[in-house]
Amino acid sequence: MQSEDVVRRQVxxxxxxxxxxxxxxxxxxxxxxxxxxxxLFFDGHxxxxxxxxxxxxxxxxxGAILNMEVAGADAEAAAxxxxxxxxxxFSVPGTDHR
Amino acid sequence: xxxxxxxxxxxxxxxxxxxxxxxxxxxxxxxxxxxDAIDAELQRFHVALDLVCKDIKxxxxxxxxxxxxxxxxxxxxxxxxxxxxxxIREVExxxxxxxxxxxxxxxxxxxxxxxxxxxxxxxxxxxxxxDIFDLEKRLLRKLLGESREELSNLTEPVIILAHxxxxxxxxxxxxxxxxxxxxxxxxxxxxxxxxxxxxxxxAIVGLGxxxxxxxxxxSVILDGDHGRVIxxxxxxxLARVQHSQARSQRVRDRLGEMGSLPSETQDGQxxxxxxxxxxPEEVRQCIKRGADGVGLYRTEFxxxxxxxxxxxxDHYEAYCRVVEACGDLPVVIRTLDIGADKVPQLMxxxxxxxANPMLGLRSIRLSLRNTQMFKRQLRAxxxxxxxxxxxxxxxxxxxxxxxRQAKMILMDVMEDLEDEGIPFQRNVPIGMMxxxxxxxxxxxxxxxxxxxxSIGTNDLIQYTLACDRSDPTxxxxxxxxxxxxxxxxxxxxxAAEKHGKPVTVCGQMSSDPRFIPLLLGMGLRSLSATxxxxxxxxxxxxNLSITEAERxxxxxxxxxxxRDVEHYLQGExxxxxxxxxxxxxx
Numbered sequence: 001m002q003s004e005d006v007v008r009r010q011v012x013x014x015x016x017x018x019x020x021x022x023x024x025x026x027x028x029x030x031x032x033x034x035x036x037x038x039x040l041f042f043d044g045h046x047x048x049x050x051x052x053x054x055x056x057x058x059x060x061x062x063g064a065i066l067n068m069e070v071a072g073a074d075a076e077a078a079a080x081x082x083x084x085x086x087x088x089x090f091s092v093p094g095t096d097h098r
Numbered sequence: 099x100x101x102x103x104x105x106x107x108x109x110x111x112x113x114x115x116x117x118x119x120x121x122x123x124x125x126x127x128x129x130x131x132x133x134d135a136i137d138a139e140l141q142r143f144h145v146a147l148d149l150v151c152k153d154i155k156x157x158x159x160x161x162x163x164x165x166x167x168x169x170x171x172x173x174x175x176x177x178x179x180x181x182x183x184x185x186i187r188e189v190e191x192x193x194x195x196x197x198x199x200x201x202x203x204x205x206x207x208x209x210x211x212x213x214x215x216x217x218x219x220x221x222x223x224x225x226x227x228x229d230i231f232d233l234e235k236r237l238l239r240k241l242l243g244e245s246r247e248e249l250s251n252l253t254e255p256v257i258i259l260a261h262x263x264x265x266x267x268x269x270x271x272x273x274x275x276x277x278x279x280x281x282x283x284x285x286x287x288x289x290x291x292x293x294x295x296x297x298x299x300x301a302i303v304g305l306g307x308x309x310x311x312x313x314x315x316x317s318v319i320l321d322g323d324h325g326r327v328i329x330x331x332x333x334x335x336l337a338r339v340q341h342s343q344a345r346s347q348r349v350r351d352r353l354g355e356m357g358s359l360p361s362e363t364q365d366g367q368x369x370x371x372x373x374x375x376x377x378p379e380e381v382r383q384c385i386k387r388g389a390d391g392v393g394l395y396r397t398e399f400x401x402x403x404x405x406x407x408x409x410x411x412d413h414y415e416a417y418c419r420v421v422e423a424c425g426d427l428p429v430v431i432r433t434l435d436i437g438a439d440k441v442p443q444l445m446x447x448x449x450x451x452x453a454n455p456m457l458g459l460r461s462i463r464l465s466l467r468n469t470q471m472f473k474r475q476l477r478a479x480x481x482x483x484x485x486x487x488x489x490x491x492x493x494x495x496x497x498x499x500x501x502r503q504a505k506m507i508l509m510d511v512m513e514d515l516e517d518e519g520i521p522f523q524r525n526v527p528i529g530m531m532x533x534x535x536x537x538x539x540x541x542x543x544x545x546x547x548x549x550x551x552s553i554g555t556n557d558l559i560q561y562t563l564a565c566d567r568s569d570p571t572x573x574x575x576x577x578x579x580x581x582x583x584x585x586x587x588x589x590x591x592x593a594a595e596k597h598g599k600p601v602t603v604c605g606q607m608s609s610d611p612r613f614i615p616l617l618l619g620m621g622l623r624s625l626s627a628t629x630x631x632x633x634x635x636x637x638x639x640x641n642l643s644i645t646e647a648e649r650x651x652x653x654x655x656x657x658x659x660x661r662d663v664e665h666y667l668q669g670e671x672x673x674x675x676x677x678x679x680x681x682x683x684x
Contacts, residue, residue, distance in 0.1 A: 021175075021226065022406025028178055051184040053211050056226065059218055091409065 036072025106325035110300030393626020413478030461494035555605035619651025
């Protein structure tokens with residue numbers, strides 16, 4: 001366990017409608033390409049970034065700041081990729097093909 | 099003999115034995131399993147889940163390869179849900195820790211998600227509940243072994259009568275044995291209807307409750323042209339249908355060769371016949387049938403298929419595919435015509451509960467309220483315009499102000515593109531759909547400002563006769579042959595002629611051969627119809643002279659009942675093109 005990297009970041013939800021279906025789909029697609037576990041925290045709840053149901057049920061509005069915790073061998077890369085997704089407002093073509 | 103009427107969504111007439119699929123209400127046989135069986139039950143859950151994932155992937159691949167990636171996308175979100183780790187964890191825990199049966203656990207967990215989503219008061223997410231129920235159904239079906247094996251183990255031709263068919267079931271129908279299908283529920287724009295049309299299987303949806311009266315095995319006639327299902331037809335009807343089936347096969351073969359022949363009347367008048375399409379893949383079907391271009395490219399599917407709003411490049415790529423496939427032939431791109439019966443999940447939150455959605459926020463009204471979205475689409479259309487012969491059309495325009503506003507936004511977008519040095523066709527023709535009676539009444543005024551009109555008869559009939567054709571209790575009022583409709587079309591043609599603007603008729607009226615002599619006689623010279631109908635329309639045009647068409651239209655316009663008009667036109671068509679008229683006079 002100690003050998004695992006743990007990376008903590010903050011991300012901001014910019015899409016106008018909050019964390020809705022489209023961003024969730026892209027987020028899950030991106031997260032599942034990494035072996036690390038990726039958690040997002042909001043309003044006292046934790047969501048697994050690889051679970052669409054978790055994310056949907058967390059109901060994150062636009063403008064919310066989420067704490068992210070990534071743990072695993074590829075934590076750094078995973079955190080970078082997820083941050084990029086949030087920073088680009090889930091709009092850059094190509095992010096969904098990764 | 100019993101006759102049921104529904105909404106015709108895919109043309110063709112077939113007869114065969116009925117295969118009835120009832121509505122699926124799964125009864126969960128037991129809620130608990132014994133402690134010793136837990137491992138086996140967990141195993142059973144995972145087997146079912148794997149099968150479901152395989153099915154969904156299979157649906158996606160099959161549909162993508164046969165019909166194009168856009169249809170396949172319907173299924174990719176389903177797969178993500180089926181593989182969701184939270185779902186798997188919670189179901190496993192119910193089985194392992196509470197000795198629940200997999201059936202019970204699956205149902206309990208998925209239903210709790212659906213309920214929570216529905217309670218959030220976010221219409222956008224609550225629509226997702228429907229997909230969750232779909233997943234529940236798939237899993238239960240595997241677990242209970244109640245797969246609709248009837249569908250995969252067919253050995254003889256059948257006509258399927260079902261409460262509902264999911265898009266997945268429709269996509270995997272064995273077209274060798276499934277002659278056609280009809281469902282109790284569903285509308286024009288359901289994915290099931292769209293897939294049926296693309297697969298070219300005759301289909302009817304929205305029959306209303308009727309399965310209780312059918313036990314299966316009865317002889318059935320399914321008339322996908324008129325939306326009628328006849329159960330146990332009498333011998334005479336059956337004989338006529340079988341005769342007409344054999345004949346229509348011969349006619350189909352002959353019409354298949356119609357593609358290369360010019361669409362020209364006996365007295366040498368050229369008539370433009372274009373195709374209506376929804377997906378880029380359908381251009382092929384238009385070209386194959388000798389269409390003069392795409393007269394109506396519906397762009398809604400871009401919005402309805404995915405879980406996300408299409409980006410400018412999504413729009414652009416789709417438009418380029420169509421425009422490039424058409425070469426020099428014109429492509430009329432209609433901007434977003436959404437709302438009312440087809441609300442995409444991603445915009446559901448913009449649609450307030452409305453008792454009257456057909457009169458609410460839809461089409462151009464929605465675009466004018468969402469200028470960002472509208473501009474994105476217009477930019478993509480303009481960018482695609484350099485690759486061919488593009489025209490832009492605004493739907494459901496009801497007032498001059500709306501048309502001017504839409505045009506102004508288009509000009510803004512042009513300026514932006516110019517500033518950015520992005521090439522586009524500056525003089526792209528800008529037209530409008532005529533679908534609201536107010537637009538007909540002011541046709542003269544509109545004619546001064548538009549480059550072309552396209553009469554959308556479906557909505558025009560609905561709004562003129564104030565009737566919703568998907569409501570079986572009033573659908574009889576919805577008739578293309580209503581004298582009021584003929585009069586409105588005449589008004590548009592006259593106004594357009596005065597100002598030298600071209601007019602096309604799209605919508606179901608122009609796909610119906612009976613109305614071709616009438617429309618040409620009124621002065622129409624351009625039609626746009628579903629690709630499948632093009633050869634038949636060409637045949638009518640080629641058997642007709644303008645003088646004759648004028649005589650027919652004069653007489654038709656003197657009649658004062660829709661049924662008399664349609665009866666008369668039917669008679670004229672059977673005289674002109676006896677082959678095209680089905681002998682089954684319902």
